[in-house]
Amino acid sequence: MIIEEEDFCCLNEKCPDYNKKGAANIKIHSTYGKHARIRMLKCKTCGSFFSERKNTLFYNCRLPEGQITEIINLLGRGYSIRKIHRLTGISRNAISRLVHITARYTNQCIECHFKEIENDIKI
Ligand SMILES: [Zn+2]
Numbered sequence: 001m002i003i004e005e006e007d008f009c010c011l012n013e014k015c016p017d018y019n020k021k022g023a024a025n026i027k028i029h030s031t032y033g034k035h036a037r038i039r040m041l042k043c044k045t046c047g048s049f050f051s052e053r054k055n056t057l058f059y060n061c062r063l064p065e066g067q068i069t070e071i072i073n074l075l076g077r078g079y080s081i082r083k084i085h086r087l088t089g090i091s092r093n094a095i096s097r098l099v100h101i102t103a104r105y106t107n108q109c110i111e112c113h114f115k116e117i118e119n120d121i122k123i
Pocket residue numbers: 010011012015016017018043044045046047048
């Protein structure tokens with residue numbers, strides 16, 4: 001799934017366009033990673049650069065996205081790390097790391113949604 005430029009927002013909290021989607025301030029600057037598939041984005045307002053994967057499960061993860069998704073699906077079905085290792089051949093350390101990243105990311109998402117709900121209630 002390719003996310004378009006207008007669906008990204010600036011991640012620099014000091015930027016006037018911080019967290020504003022559709023502000024037309026984000027441009028693709030370059031690509032990086034294996035086969036140059038990951039886009040480096042630039043905010044035209046503040047000039048900051050960030051990966052399209054920043055604040056996602058895939059940030060700084062060397063596993064292909066398909067394998068990450070597969071592991072998370074298996075974890076969701078209640079498979080143990082050892083069993084996932086046997087099924088996929090991916091190291092237990094890599095799976096454990098992904099478990100921690102997923103837990104941290106999930107907590108961030110929950111906090112973000114609660115903040116949105118609080119802001120909606122205040123309005
Ligand atoms: Zn910015």
